[in-house]
Structure formats: structure tokens, C-alpha cells
Amino acid sequence: MDDIRILDPADIGTLIAELRRRGYRVVGPTRRGDAIVTGEIRSVSDLPHNVGDTQGPATYRLTEREDSALFGFAAPAQSTKPVFFPANEVVWRGRRDHEQGGHFTVERDTPDASAVALLGVRSCDLRAVQIHDRVLAARDYKDAHFTARRDGTLVIAVACGEPADTCFCASMGTGPRPAATNHETGHPAYDLLLTEVVTTEVLYAEAIDEASHHFVVEIGTAAGREIADAIEAKPGTGRDQARAIEVTDAAAARQTRRIDRKSVHDVLRVSAESPRWEDVASRCLACTNCTMVCPTCFCTTVSDVSDLTGENAERHRVWDSCFSAEFSYVHGGPTRESTKARYRQWITHKLSSWEDQFGMLGCVGCGRCITWCPAGIDITEEAAALGRMSGLGSTASAAMT
Amino acid sequence: MTTAGEARVTGGTGFAHYADPMVPRRYAIRRVRQDTRDTFTLLLDPVDGEPLTFRAGQFTMLHAFGVGEVPISISGDPRAVTSNASPAPLEHTIRNVGAVTRALVHAEPGTEVGVRGPFGTSWDVTDATGNDVVFVTGGIGLAPLRPAILEVIAERDRYGKVLLLYGSRTPDDILCGAEMRRWADLNDVNVQMTVDNAPYGYKGKVGFVTELIARAGFQPRRSYAFVCGPGPMMLAAATALTARGVPDARVRLSMERSMKCGIGLCGHCQLRELFICVDGPVLDFARVKPLMTVREL
Numbered sequence: 240m241d242d243i244r245i246l247d248p249a250d251i252g253t254l255i256a257e258l259r260r261r262g263y264r265v266v267g268p269t270r271r272g273d274a275i276v277t278g279e280i281r282s283v284s285d286l287p288h289n290v291g292d293t294q295g296p297a298t299y300r301l302t303e304r305e306d307s308a309l310f311g312f313a314a315p316a317q318s319t320k321p322v323f324f325p326a327n328e329v330v331w332r333g334r335r336d337h338e339q340g341g342h343f344t345v346e347r348d349t350p351d352a353s354a355v356a357l358l359g360v361r362s363c364d365l366r367a368v369q370i371h372d373r374v375l376a377a378r379d380y381k382d383a384h385f386t387a388r389r390d391g392t393l394v395i396a397v398a399c400g401e402p403a404d405t406c407f408c409a410s411m412g413t414g415p416r417p418a419a420t421n422h423e424t425g426h427p428a429y430d431l432l433l434t435e436v437v438t439t440e441v442l443y444a445e446a447i448d449e450a451s452h453h454f455v456v457e458i459g460t461a462a463g464r465e466i467a468d469a470i471e472a473k474p475g476t477g478r479d480q481a482r483a484i485e486v487t488d489a490a491a492a493r494q495t496r497r498i499d500r501k502s503v504h505d506v507l508r509v510s511a512e513s514p515r516w517e518d519v520a521s522r523c524l525a526c527t528n529c530t531m532v533c534p535t536c537f538c539t540t541v542s543d544v545s546d547l548t549g550e551n552a553e554r555h556r557v558w559d560s561c562f563s564a565e566f567s568y569v570h571g572g573p574t575r576e577s578t579k580a581r582y583r584q585w586i587t588h589k590l591s592s593w594e595d596q597f598g599m600l601g602c603v604g605c606g607r608c609i610t611w612c613p614a615g616i617d618i619t620e621e622a623a624a625l626g627r628m629s630g631l632g633s634t635a636s637a638a639m640t
Numbered sequence: 641m642t643t644a645g646e647a648r649v650t651g652g653t654g655f656a657h658y659a660d661p662m663v664p665r666r667y668a669i670r671r672v673r674q675d676t677r678d679t680f681t682l683l684l685d686p687v688d689g690e691p692l693t694f695r696a697g698q699f700t701m702l703h704a705f706g707v708g709e710v711p712i713s714i715s716g717d718p719r720a721v722t723s724n725a726s727p728a729p730l731e732h733t734i735r736n737v738g739a740v741t742r743a744l745v746h747a748e749p750g751t752e753v754g755v756r757g758p759f760g761t762s763w764d765v766t767d768a769t770g771n772d773v774v775f776v777t778g779g780i781g782l783a784p785l786r787p788a789i790l791e792v793i794a795e796r797d798r799y800g801k802v803l804l805l806y807g808s809r810t811p812d813d814i815l816c817g818a819e820m821r822r823w824a825d826l827n828d829v830n831v832q833m834t835v836d837n838a839p840y841g842y843k844g845k846v847g848f849v850t851e852l853i854a855r856a857g858f859q860p861r862r863s864y865a866f867v868c869g870p871g872p873m874m875l876a877a878a879t880a881l882t883a884r885g886v887p888d889a890r891v892r893l894s895m896e897r898s899m900k901c902g903i904g905l906c907g908h909c910q911l912r913e914l915f916i917c918v919d920g921p922v923l924d925f926a927r928v929k930p931l932m933t934v935r936e937l
Binding site: 330331333335341342343375379380381382384386511512537538539540541542543545549554556559561567568569570574576577580584592595596 | 658659660661662663664666705706707708709735737738747748750751752754896897898900901903904905906907908910912913915918934935936937
């Protein structure tokens with residue numbers, strides 16, 4: 240759909256109001272303390288203004304910008320994962336009647352599952368949602384809660400113009416500009432795509448409009464167009480779209496980390512007995528941070544919470560991590576006792592066995608596992624080292640790290 | 641995402657519209673039968689009267705109210721559960737080794753438990769029609785194989801030789817001893833038993849069950865083998881069977897891993913690319929051999 244529109248920064252507030260008027264719960268990036276997290280966006284003031292970030296191995300700092308940017312940061316501390324897949328939720332509640340010999344009843348929760356408008360979701364995180372669509376909602380057994388929450392989602396994506404040092408979406412083929420369609424399903428990837436163009440030096444007087452802070456809007460679906468029409472978004476041109484593509488091309492060119500996604504599946508496949516695991520295990524704290532911030536990690540466990548009478552119980556599903564000792568526990572002990580076995584499981588799943596399971600890699604290149612690892616372990620560096628040691632990796636893979 | 645032109649939220653959609661395989665059905669305990677020192681069989685009747693049909697080798701997630709849930713293979717006869725005359729109870733044989741199993745074996749008759757499933761793959765013993773059949777197991781590993789053995793016995797003349805090689809830690813730990821003798825006496829099953837440790841004066845065989853494979857009387861190239869036990873035992877058994885010439889793809893194993901959902905979503909049971917709960921638990925040796933030889937995979 241080659242339909243280009245232009246929004247001024249002030250129009251973003253109008254857009255949010257229009258989405259809310261239509262009944263959507265608008266969810267997007269918002270500042271909480273010294274981090275960008277995912278939360279409800281009630282008005283434009285909930286979006287981070289003039290906020291940038293600096294990310295590196297084990298480093299995350301917000302910075303101040305002076306260009307009034309609304310999306311001037313890279314991957315938020317939190318992805319959109321919890322929107323459809325909360326870290327802790329009740330699967331069912333039970334009530335037992337002791338009088339009647341242990342009879343019990345089961346009740347399912349019916350929380351508000353009102354449709355979500357994802358505002359400002361990055362290309363990497365949008366790809367992660369598509370991956371969860373495949374993993375959680377397109378198999379023989381579906382995650383009922385994810386499927387319900389995901390129903391009727393409106394996506395207003397933001398093309399990323401500000402990659403962090405930890406980003407490597409370009410090498411994963413997942414960003415910084417999102418593909419218009421999900422190439423597995425053929426469905427449109429977004430309803431609207433915004434590219435934020437911040438004020439730049441003005442060379443010609445007639446280019447002032449083009450240079451001032453604005454958003455290039457690309458329309459992905461009829462639903463997206465309806466909303467663009469409703470807020471009377473000004474028409475744009477092919478030149479505006481070219482400008483938007485320049486923004487993301489520049490962002491891609493600035494990324495220094497990469498994974499060679501052509502060879503990485505086979506590299507991990509043959510590396511099960513690599514000496515590299517000892518090396519990484521000597522640094523890894525098995526703290527589970529990487530799995531908690533990963534937008535695609537989907538492992539969960541269940542815990543039963545009962546009251547003092549033992550008559551009321553709730554069964555909770557909570558995020559779990561393959562880095563914990565309990566994760567692989569069967570009577571007698573954990574299957575993966577050592578940290579090296581757990582790290583191997585995690586990275587092999589992300590970059591190899593995920594493809595065997597789902598026909599896609601489980602990593603979107605958001606770099607959060609690098610940023611939030613207290614030891615600064617870098618998935619791109621580990622993949623490159625395994626590539627070198629196995630002899631199967633592309634030499635380019637290692638060049639940047 | 642929204643593909644229709646209607647960019648407006650229409651009506652609230654609660655979770656109740658979506659069937660949730662995480663929600664159990666209720667079963668009442670008819671009886672808990674003690675089989676050995678630490679092994680018990682739960683006999684369950686569906687509260688809603690609707691029998692649970694299953695295939696030999698499949699498992700369910702058994703839930704003890706307020707305590708938790710465990711994956712347990714079904715140990716009963718697949719055909720008896722749906723019998724019109726008087727449906728047999730659903731059978732699970734468990735060892736009392738954890739909080740959930742303790743709660744289950746100590747429950748009074750009439751107590752309700754949660755059941756989800758059946759889940760997973762089957763032994764598919766009928767593939768072995770016209771061939772010799774070798775069951776190799778030990779201890780409680782007999783329980784997941786029992787439905788398959790009952791299926792073979794029910795149509796005994798469709799198979800060649802049928803062997804059951806059974807190992808146990810001690811003579812007291814032998815599960816279904818009387819039933820195994822019946823299979824030997826009445827159903828032409830060659831049952832061979834061995835124990836790891838025996839008291840003074842014990843007349844039977846002593847040694848590992850895998851040691852019985854080398855001399856057992858079956859035609860390797862015309863055999864199917866069904867193996868259930870701890871990982872190292874299954875690897876040793878499969879290696880001994882294939883060394884005699886049973887093709888890798890005709891040796892089937894029932895794999896065990898941590899499981900929290902039974903439906904491929906919780907991630908716990910992964911063995912490289914396999915979700916043991918949906919791709920297994922029964923898998924052929926050709927598929928899992930490379931995965932069983934890497935430590936802590």
C-alpha cells in the first residue's frame with residue numbers, strides 16, 4: 240500500500256486519543272524511573288520526550304536529547320512480551336469442599352481482554368510478537384490466554400532510527416525497518432508504520448518542512464488507513480518515504496554487532512561438545528536475566544498457591560528460565576546440572592533448535608541479553624567464537640566483536 | 641494485524657471463549673492399590689462419566705488439589721476404559737517420591753483429582769504385527785509398557801515370539817509379578833526376570849536387565865523392541881538390541897523429562913529440537929540416539 244502520510248509531533252496525541260476512543264488499550268514505551276518500559280499510554284505525555292539511551296554489555300543509561308524526539312531510544316528495557324504473555328497469571332482457581340469428600344470446582348479467570356493497540360513497537364519486538372504467534376498460537380495446542388489477548392491487536396510500529404551498541408537486528412533480518420508482511424503467514428505486519436524524522440540542518444529554504452520534526456506514516460492495512468483518515472493525517476509523497484528509508488538505512492549501517500544467520504544454525508548443531516561452554520560458564524552467573532528480558536523466551540512453570548484452610552487454591556503460570564536448577568529437575572536431580580549445559584541449552588535453542596521446531600530463529604537481535612547480563616556476556620561474541628571453533632561460521636561473523 | 645476494515649474494538653473477548661488445555665477434568669479416586677514398598681496404582685473414575693480414551697504409551701498430567709501436577713504414564717488397558725459393560729477405571733502407577741505423588745497416594749477414596757490429557761505419542765505396537773516383540777524394562781518402567789503388552793496379548797496370534805525382559809533392584813521391588821507369571825503361563829510370553837541385588841539364597845537371576853538381551857531368543861532383523869526405564873538403562877538396552885541387529889528405527893523408547901504443561905508450551909521437556917511431551921514420550925532410537933550420548937543435553 241503505497242499510501243504515505245505525514246504527522247506532526249502534536250498529531251501523536253490526536254492519534255492516541257482516537258485509538259482510545261475506538262476502545263483500544265494503547266500500550267507503548269514509557270519512562271519509569273531510569274528505564275523505558277512497556278506500559279499503558281493514555282496521552283502523549285506518557286511517551287518519553289527527549290529521552291535517548293546508551294546501551295552496552297551490562298550497561299543501560301538513559302540520556303537527554305534536545306530534539307523533542309518521542310522515540311529517540313533503542314530497545315526499551317522491557318519488550319512488548321508481557322502485554323500478551325504476562326510474567327505471572329492465574330490459569331485457574333479451584334475451591335475444594337472438605338465436607339463432600341474432596342470434591343472441587345474449577346473456575347477460569349475472565350480478566351479484561353480488551354484489544355490492544357501497540358503504539359511505537361520496534362521492528363525487533365514486532366518480530367518477536369510474530370514469533371510468539373507461531374510458538375504459542377499456531378500449534379496443535381494453543382496458549383489460550385495469549386490467543387485471547389492477541390485477538391484484534393492493532394499495530395502502530397515505529398521504524399528504529401536510534402540503534403544502541405548492543406543492537407544487531409540488521410544481521411538477523413528483523414529490522415531496523417519492519418517488513419510490511421510477516422513472511423511466514425503473509426499477513427500484514429503492521430497497520431501503520433511511523434518513522435520519526437527529527438529536526439536536521441536546513442540547507443535550502445524550501446526544504447524547511449521536510450527537515451522539521453515529523454513522522455512519516457506508511458499504511459499497512461485498511462484498518463490503519465481508516466485511523467489515518469480519522470485523524471486527518473496530511474498526505475505525503477514518495478520523497479517522504481525515501482527519507483524514512485534513509486533513517487533506517489543509516490540505523491542499520493551504525494550497527495556494529497552481528498550474527499551470521501546463514502551459518503549459525505549449523506554452528507550450534509555441531510558445537511554440543513565445544514570447549515567454549517567451559518569458557519562462557521566461567522563468566523555466566525546463571526542469573527536468568529537474559530531469559531527474562533528476551534522478547535521471545537517463552538518458558539513457564541506453574542505454582543499452586545493455596546490459602547490456610549487448603550480450600551481455595553490458585554494455579555499460577557509464571558515465567559521460568561532454563562538457567563535455573565529447578566527447570567530440568569526430575570526426581571533424582573536436574574538434567575542440566577552445570578551452568579555450561581544451561582547456557583548451551585539457551586543459546587542453542589535461540590539460534591538453532593528453534594529453527595528446527597518452528598522454521599525460524601528464536602533471536603530478533605534486540606541485544607537485551609547483552610545489555611542486561613551482569614557479566615556482559617555477548618550472544619554475538621559467543622556465536623562468533625563457536626563459529627570460529629567449529630570451522631563452520633562465517634569469518635565476517637567475528638569481525639566486529 | 642487487524643485485517644478487516646473495522647478498526648474498532650467490538651465487544652469484549654474473555655478467555656472463556658478459548659478452550660484451555662491447561663484446565664483439568666475432575667476424576668474421583670476409586671481406590672489406591674499398593675503394589676510394592678513405594679509404588680502405588682491409582683484407579684480413577686471420571687466425575688462427568690465421560691471415559692478418557694488413550695493410546696498405549698500416552699501420559700496425563702495428574703493434579704493433586706493445592707499441591708501440584710505431575711506427568712504420569714497411563715498403565716491400564718486402552719480397550720477396557722471404554723468398555724460398554726462396565727468401564728474400567730483409569731489407571732496410573734506412581735512411585736511415592738515427591739510432594740504431589742505423596743498427596744495422591746495418601747488420598748482417601750472419593751477424593752477428586754485433576755486430569756489433563758492424554759498427551760504424547762504411542763508405542764504403536766501394531767506396527768510390529770508379524771514380527772517378534774521384545775519388551776525391555778525395569779522397576780516401575782513396566783507401568784508405561786503395560787498397555788502395550790496388553791494390546792499384544794489381546795491379539796497374541798498376530799505376533800511372533802513375545803519376550804518381556806524385566807529387571808528390578810531387589811526381589812521385593814518386582815512390579816506385577818503375579819501378572820507377569822500369568823502372561824508367561826497363559827499368553828505365551830517369554831518372561832525373563834533379573835534383580836540387581838538379591839538376598840542370600842535367592843534362586844533367580846542376578847544382574848542388569850540389559851545383560852539378558854544378548855542371549856534372549858528372538859530374530860533381531862524381524863523384531864520390534866519397546867524399552868522403558870532410566871536414561872542410561874535405555875541407552876544400554878538400545879545399544880545391545882541394535883548390536884544384535886534390531887534396526888535403530890524399530891527400537892522405541894519412552895523418554896522422561898521435567899514437564900509442566902504436557903502440551904509443548906512450557907519448554908521444560910526440550911531435548912534439543914524435541915518437545916518430549918508432544919514429539920514423545922515414545923520416540924525411536926534412530927531419532928534420539930545422537931541426543932542420548934551428549935551429557936546434560
